[in-house]
Amino acid sequence: MAVRGRPRGFDVEAALDRAVEVFWRQGYDGASLTDLTEAMGINRTSMYAAFGNKEQLFHRAVARYAEADMAYAREALAEPTAYAVIQSFLRANADALTRPDRPSGCLSVQGGLAEGGDSGRIARFLADSRLAGEHALAQRLARAVEEGDLPAGTDPHALARYVMVVSEGNAVHAAAGATRAALHTTVDIALQAVPRPHAQVSA
């Protein structure tokens, strides 16, 4: 049975982790195959054999990023109250955006915002993956409204979008070199806008 042919000489997951860092720091367009393969420690051809092409490598890298570097988002959704979910998410996000051992900011934001040479395929892909996170949060908040954990009449989609906006704005700031403390100060203020169950805010 075993593997036929010459065995692969490198660890795919480890190589992917290196690729994540390069895409994260330099963006999709800014990361050349030479940059990527040098960081991954493998040959150009090996990369094509293992991942297909640059775009597929990027998809794999984003998936890996979502799984490893954004695990905090899934954990936040498990918090008992809507406020705790949002607070946990924004706090962990601020930390993740400023980890000293990782590039500043967020791969799914600085990976590519504008249409590059690919007519926006990369930007659209990243936008969709961010939107998926927003929807997941909105569903969690909708449950909170049902449970009376958020004031009746609260729009869970709007609140989820607001939370993502704060997260993405912080990502832009982090990419520009803002400190972790600065991001948390912003979260302090942003949390003031989150409705609490006992304080009916709407008109």
Next chain:
Amino acid sequence: MAVRGRPRGFDVEAALDRAVEVFWRQGYDGASLTDLTEAMGINRTSMYAAFGNKEQLFHRAVARYAEADMAYAREALAEPTAYAVIQSFLRANADALTRPDRPSGCLSVQGGLAEGGDSGRIARFLADSRLAGEHALAQRLARAVEEGDLPAGTDPHALARYVMVVSEGNAVHAAAGATRAALHTTVDIALQAVPRPHAQVSA
């Protein structure tokens, strides 16, 4: 006296406006000289004669953008109260990010977030220009604190940063195709976090 030599065959400002759109939509790296000069309706050489090189053209384009497309920001600073300043800024910003006759989003965000082939010079330049706006807002808010227009103890820099974070997050959303209404809904929520003079919020 008059102009010596052959007169220029195109309007520099008009050409610059076209360049702004291309950079805005495609980002700095994604906008090729061919894309730019075709949109500007001029020859490659004419562009070099008039602007120097691609990077200098970009600087001119950003300056033009700040002057024309971000005029609302300066106008917002003239509002009488801190709350009115912030509200005016965020409302006009949401509109500007979704103008039907212009690219979605904000040039100074999607122009370049990650380091491209230029080791981050473009990203740093844009970050600095965004920071300049943040400082201007912070100064205006500092005045508001002195005037009792914001609660004593309010950190004007932190509040300015929060406002810019919302603005930049909305820019990311707009670039991803969010509607104008969605952006305004986010502003509705974001404004809840802005302290008012009569409502002391801090502990």
Next chain:
DNA sequence: CGACTTGAGTACCGAGCGGTACAGAAATGG
């Protein structure tokens, strides 16, 4: 041991990049 299968390495492809040399065109100054 070969026959076969698969990864690794080199060397290269056409295309597009930013930038420029050079010749010609259109104006002013004498």
Next chain:
DNA sequence: CCATTTCTGTACCGCTCGGTACTCAAGTCG
């Protein structure tokens, strides 16, 4: 008129891009 100055247009530069053809190395099968 011609010399000078400046802009325009073509045609090209060297370089890097993403991607690949081809050869060799390293394994499993029989």
